[in-house]
Amino acid sequence: MLDKAKDARCSTPDLQFCHEYGRLWTAAVPSLLCNSFRQYRTAANLTLINFRKLNFANPATGAQKSIEIDDDRKTRIFWEKRMSQDVEIDALGDEWKGYVVRIGGGNDKQGFPMKQGVLVPYRVRLLLGEGHSCYRQRRAGERRRKSVRGCIVAADIQALHLIIVKQGEQEIPGLTDEASIQPKRLGPKRANHIRKFFNLNKEDDVRKFVVRREVTGKKEGAKPYTKAPKIQRLITPGRLQRKRHLRSLKIRKTEAQKEQKAEYEKVVAQRQAEKKAAVQAHREAAKAARKA
Structure with missing residues (x-):
């Protein structure tokens, strides 16, 4: 009976179009309601609550x-x-x-x-x-x-x-x-890290313990070769000499600044003395003029 009533209700083209349009609208309502961020967040929480x-x-x-x-x-x-x-x-x-x-x-x-x-x-x-x-x-x-x-x-x-x-x-x-276990592709690079890795003293030469890795050339038939990283913070005679040179430059610069400061103070004192003498001479001349 319900199917017959439904068919009778949708017998005319206009009523059938209205029925189909209403069904499409009912299916589209949930997606339209989820346009706002708050409702979308609520829907997401409901779907992912057990995950x-x-x-x-x-x-x-x-x-x-x-x-x-x-x-x-x-x-x-x-x-x-x-x-x-x-x-x-x-x-x-x-x-x-x-x-x-x-x-x-x-x-x-x-x-x-x-x-x-x-x-x-x-x-x-x-x-x-x-x-x-x-x-x-x-x-x-x-x-x-x-x-x-x-x-x-x-x-x-x-x-x-x-x-x-x-x-x-x-x-x-x-x-x-x-x-x-994922093996490390590269070894330590800093000097102190190499010492710690191999348990070395300060007297030991760190350059002998650098971890080298084998590299194959891109060309066909190229022989494999090894590469080693540049050791960072390595104390060498050249670095010590450069440090001494920078220290001596700093000392010489400080001494030169002291000499310039002394010369400047000497010139300032001389100018102040000349100005003081000129003021005193002007006062004496004015005093003599008043007496005359």
Whole structure:
């Protein structure tokens, strides 16, 4: 009966057009309602409320790994925690038992980054300039007001950056196992860093311990050769001589300035004496004129 009534209602072309137009309008209403930013944000929160992404970094191996957590209850261990705070993550699963991580940062569901020092669990607008995090100036001296997320973790955080501080009982594949170790491509370059790396004394020659790397030429059939970085802050006889030369220049410049100052003070004293004598002679002449 309802189908027959519907067909009868839409039998004429005009009524059929109105029915189709109303159906299209009903389908378009949700997209039109999401034009404002607040309603779009609410819709995004509803769709992403049960989704979290945790980005782990292990400084010991240099590896990084990202995992997705669907259960919102597991991420409650990070709520009301601040950036740079250590958290035990046993609640994430048995494989994470004994692990301790440090919160390095994160982003909320609209992509705004967390900023250290902003002690609020929501988003604020700050006037940022050169040297501030979460901002890169385009022109010299430029400042802009930007939206940043506070450093306190809450339910609206979408992704968290975590740094492993203490390793747990089990190894995580791709993060803490031996296969995940990322070897360094370049060795230390600064002289003190080379000494620390090889446990050297000040008397040892650092140039013998530079880490060289093999390089293959771009041309076909080219022989491979080795390259070594230029050692920075290396104390050499030439550098000591240059330092002594600069020190002697500074001393000579100071002595020359003292001589110039003495000559200037001598000339000033002579001019003041001449002026004083001229004033005295003028007074005596005026006094003699009055007596006459």
